[in-house]
Amino acid sequence: MRAAQRIAFEGVIAASIALAALPCLAQTTGNFPAKPIRLVVPGAGQLDTLARTIASKMSESFSQPVVVENVAGAGGILAANRVAKATPDGHSVLLAASGFAISAALHSNLPYDPRKDFVGVSQIVIPTTVLVASPTLGVKSVKELIAVAKAKPGKIIFGSTGPGTGPHLLGEKFRLGSDINVVSVGLKSGQTLIETMTGRIDYCFLPLGSVLPFLSDGKVVALAVATPQRSPVLPDVPTMAETLPGFAKPIGSFGLLAPARTPRDVVNQIGKEVARILSLRDVNEWMQQGGLVPAPTSPEEYDRILHAQIDGFAELIRIAGIPIR
Numbered sequence: 001m002r003a004a005q006r007i008a009f010e011g012v013i014a015a016s017i018a019l020a021a022l023p024c025l026a027q028t029t030g031n032f033p034a035k036p037i038r039l040v041v042p043g044a045g046q047l048d049t050l051a052r053t054i055a056s057k058m059s060e061s062f063s064q065p066v067v068v069e070n071v072a073g074a075g076g077i078l079a080a081n082r083v084a085k086a087t088p089d090g091h092s093v094l095l096a097a098s099g100f101a102i103s104a105a106l107h108s109n110l111p112y113d114p115r116k117d118f119v120g121v122s123q124i125v126i127p128t129t130v131l132v133a134s135p136t137l138g139v140k141s142v143k144e145l146i147a148v149a150k151a152k153p154g155k156i157i158f159g160s161t162g163p164g165t166g167p168h169l170l171g172e173k174f175r176l177g178s179d180i181n182v183v184s185v186g187l188k189s190g191q192t193l194i195e196t197m198t199g200r201i202d203y204c205f206l207p208l209g210s211v212l213p214f215l216s217d218g219k220v221v222a223l224a225v226a227t228p229q230r231s232p233v234l235p236d237v238p239t240m241a242e243t244l245p246g247f248a249k250p251i252g253s254f255g256l257l258a259p260a261r262t263p264r265d266v267v268n269q270i271g272k273e274v275a276r277i278l279s280l281r282d283v284n285e286w287m288q289q290g291g292l293v294p295a296p297t298s299p300e301e302y303d304r305i306l307h308a309q310i311d312g313f314a315e316l317i318r319i320a321g322i323p324i325r
Contacts (some may be wrong), residue, residue: 033277
């Protein structure tokens with residue numbers, strides 16, 4: 001009897017402890033954010049500007065600082081690993097670029113699991129990448145570029161920002177889809193643009209924001225944009241899909257990721273805030289000029305999009321014969 005009473009007493013104590021913990025759990029998620037939020041960014045340039053735009057607006061809404069932390073290097077792996085190992089409470093999030101999905105497809109021994117160690121918060125934008133050609137090449141369209149490349153197999157030079165980068169994989173997608181034989185040369189982003197303007201590189205894929213200042217004076221020629229729809233900034237420039245239907249879907253996007261096991265209500269709260277920010281007129285105007293297409297999603301949809309991007313990059317890397325690292 002005493003044993004039974006002791007077991008019953010211990011059960012009451014355990015239940016009391018569990019009940020006492022419930023208000024604390026509710027407070028943890030209900031009072032989010034309880035401290036500054038760390039927005040980890042795997043690079044500089046346009047990605048950093050996007051992060052600071054979101055951080056500024058989010059800080060006003062959440063009444064807590066949202067601090068941008070730049071962690072460059074290793075194609076975004078260092079930044080992703082920092083968030084993967086962070087406490088899953090919503091106070092550490094990753095601004096993932098295309099490099100996140102590329103690394104997942106290109107590396108077999110990452111320090112994190114790109115599918116299991118993160119949860120999607122929201123897709124943010126689809127960046128506009130432009131296929132530009134050197135004016136010395138004398139082409140005005142994708143069809144003309146393909147024709148020249150087929151007339152001079154192995155003579156046309158395609159510039160990229162190095163093997164396995166987004167511009168390189170877009171170039172490989174173009175090469176495979178058009179069945180052309182071209183030479184790939186890897187350079188830094190700024191060098192690629194300069195070499196294309198001078199004619200030492202025949203064509204390349206670059207972000208709209210970086211090439212826009214050089215289009216009006218003819219220093220480079222815009223042949224197509226690698227997005228589903230034409231850009232409002234370049235309404236007369238066709239999409240790649242208008243010539244090659246395989247480019248109907250974007251090859252990458254920017255979005256927010258949180259550590260796995262982050263409470264769902266916190267994830268939803270951040271995601272809704274992202275959608276609100278993207279609806280603001282000043283944010284929309286800035287994004288449009290930079291070639292960024294707002295595309296917020298639910299957390300579940302972003303998970304599906306990101307996993308599809310990983311699968312797509314993996315297939316492209318396999319077909320192109322790029323070695324897995």
